[in-house]
Every structure is written in C-alpha cells, then in structure tokens.
Amino acid sequence: MTRTPLALFLAAALAAPGASAANLTLEQCIAIALNESPDAASASYEVEAASFRKKEAFGGYGPRLHIDAGFQRWDSTYALPLFGSLKQYCTSCPWNPSVPQQTAPDGSVIPEIETEALVLRPQWTWSAAATVAQPIGALWTVREANLLAQLGIDVAEIRRRTARRDISYQVVEAYYRVLEAKRLAEVAQKSVEQVTAQVSQARIFYESGTVARNDVLRAELGLAAAEQRLIQAKGGVTLARGRLATVMGREPTADIDVVDLRGEPTVPAPLPAGQAEQLAVERRLELREIAAHIEQAETGANLAKSKMLPQVNAVANYTRQTSSLFGLPKTWFVGATASWDIWEGGSTYYGIDEAKAQLAQARETRRKTEDLIRLDLQGAQVGVTTAAEALQVARHAVEQAEENFRIEQKRYQSASNTSFDVLDAETQLTTARGQHQAAIYDLVIAHSNLARAMGEEHPTLKATP
DSSP: OOOOHHHHHHHHHHTOTTOOSSEEOHHHHHHHHHHHOHHHHHHHHHHHHHHHHHHHHHGGGSOEEEEEEEEEEOSSOEEEEEETTTOSOOSSOSSOTTSSOEEOTTSOEEOOOOEEEEEEEOSEEEEEEEEEEEESTTHHHHHHHHHHHHHHHHHHHHHHHHHHHHHHHHHHHHHHHHHHHHHHHHHHHHHHHHHHHHHHHHHHHHHTTSSOHHHHHHHHHHHHHHHHHHHHHHHHHHHHHHHHHHHTTSOTTSOOEEOOOOSOOOOOOOOOHHHHHHHHHHHOHHHHHHHHHHHHHHHHHHHHHHTTSOEEEEEEEEEEEOSOSSSOSEEEEEEEEEEOOSOSTTHHHHHHHHHHHHHHHHHHHHHHHHHHHHHHHHHHHHHHHHHHHHHHHHHHHHHHHHHHHHHHHHHHHTTSSOHHHHHHHHHHHHHHHHHHHHHHHHHHHHHHHHHHHTTOSOTTTOSOO
C-alpha cells in the first residue's frame, strides 16, 4: 500500500524525537486508551459474556443428571404388633399386651407372651434417586440456540471492534486539539511580545514628544487585551489535555502532554466518489453488525418453529430408600418420555410471526444504515475539501496580515499613523495566525474522520486506505 503524504506526515509526528513519559506520541495515547478506557473494557466484557452464553447453550446437547435425596425423623415408629404364640391381636383383653407379665381377674399370673411387631415405617427414613435424561426431540432447538449464541459472540466482537475504532478516533481528535491549543497559546504569547514591543516604542516616542499620552495608553490597553487572550489560551490547553486524559481512561487532572507537531500536511488526492462509497459499504462495521442481526433473526425464526415439535427424552433412573416395608430398597429403570403441547393458545405460532417481523425489520435497518453511511462518507469528504480550502485561505491570510503589520509598524516609526493602527494590524495578524493553526489541525482531523467513514478500523495510522 502506497503511503500518502499525509500518512508520512503523521508517521513523522509519531516518530518525533524527545518523546518521554510526559510527552506522549499519538500511538502511545491510543495504546493507553485501548487498554484503560472504560468503553474498551465494557466492550471486552460484552464479548466475554457472549462466550459464556455460548457455552451455556452448548450444554443443551448433553444429558441432564438430576438427583433427589431426603432424610426424615418421624415422631415414632409405625408398626403393627403381633402375638408370637397366638399370632393374633386381642382387642378385648383387659390387659395391655405390651406388658410382659400381667394379673388375671382371679389373681393368677398370666405367663409372659412373646410379641413381635410388623414395622411399616421406621422412625428414621431416607431416600436417594438419580435420574439421567438425554434430550432427543429438542436437539433441533438446541442447535438453533447454539447458532443464536454464536451469532451473539459475532455481534459482541463487532461491537468491540467498533468501540476500539471510535476510541481511536476520539484520541486522534483530542490529541490534535491539544496540539492546536498549544499552538494557539504560542500565537497568543507572540502577540503579547509584539504588543509589548509596541508599548515600549510608544513610550519612547512619548518621551521624545513624537506622540501624545493617549497613544501610549492605547498601546497599554492593547497589551492588557493580549495578556487576557494568552490567559484564555493557556486555559484552553489545560482543558484540551483534560479531555485527552478522559478519552484515554484517566482522570482529567492527569499529567499528560503530547509530542509537538511542526509543519503542515500535504493534502492527498481524494478517491473517486464511487470507489470511496463502495469501500465504505463493504468495510463499515455497522453493516457487519446488522448482517449478524439478520442472521440472528433468521435463526430466531427457526428456533420458534422448533418449539412446535414434541419433546422426547431418553431416561434412566436409580433409587435407594428405607422409607417403608413395601418399598423396594433398590430400584432402577430405563425408558423414554415424551411431551407435546398440542394447544397453547397460539403462542408458539405467533412467536414464529414475531420472529419473521424482526427479520424484516433487520433488513430494513440495513437499508437505512447503508444510506446513513453514504451520508456520513459524503460529510467526511466535504469536511476534507472545506478544511483543505480553509487552510489555503488561512495561509494566504497570514501572509497578508504579516505584510499589513509590517507596513503599519513602518508608518508608526515615521509618525504616519497611531498605536491604534498598529494594534489593529497586530490583532488581525494574531487572528490570522490562530485561524491558520486551527485549519492545520482541522485538516488532519478531517482526514482521520474520512478514514473512519471509509471503514478504517485504525484511522489514526493511515489517512486513506
């Protein structure tokens, strides 16, 4: 890929000497932002959550192991008492059969009778059962759920890439706004120096009787205005650095500075409109995300259809228990179960219609997004064109303002004008220089925005594809 003049300009900025921990290059700022930005972290967590949902859906292919267990202590043992010798239970006897020895009505001692009890339920009971169920009829549903989960991972990954692209572009804009603010502060500082020189010259002329006192006062007022502009420019630097730090995921008060960038970029030749539009439609992540949503909607429709099938499971069970006399201590069985919702008020049927409507909605969203991408690209192209033209105008305006300031200074030295004329010329020069610096960075940012609009995932390192 051939590197454009603007790409070479940006590469030179990234490789500028003197970079330190305090003076960060653009590439370093982007790396920090992608590592520390909350937006980048949030997008990564979304991918992680989607991967866990995929694992959860994959578990539907395997069998289900279900265990039931219980342990009880009853108030007493439930038993049926029997006479061991008579093998019958006498309900009319006046004595209690549970007592070994008793006295009859005539006073004689009744011999001891051995008793036995038929225990129907012991006081302590427990049971445990394990059931294994393997879905058979629901495998189609499980398959569609897995496809849906995989598409969820794809969507999350696209969103992560989109977030990283947007973070990179935000860092680019904030980075160059810091440089712009610093250049504007330098222009304001130079303005203070020029007006200070004018005040000194006005005082000399006043002391020699060449100008009146009000001429000196006018120059001093101009100096105060220049100093106020310098204070505001320095405040702008602080705010620009704070915004860059915030975009990078750090506190606004973090001590961050950037590597200075000198010179002007050369405007590369723009791509034909049709080629640029084709690249944007093919590479924009937003369209890839919508394509994944369309696949999700199609899979959702198949998933809704699968719910109309009967649910068939292969089942195996093993049970141990000590709960009753008639209950078997060990049992097991294998077999199959089936269930089918023949009628549920049409909820499944209308669920299919809902999925079809969502599919149609996703397709319409794609068409709308394509139009928005074309509009975004058009705006980025216009932004580059206007920024390039504005830079040319600003460059010419600086030349004119410098010449006008030089003429007014010469005229003042020859007593042909007043400090007001010189200060007015100096103000125009300061304004022109500020507009020139703003135009430089507007053009750089506009090219990065154009790269983003054309689908570049890293619009900071290459201005055009």
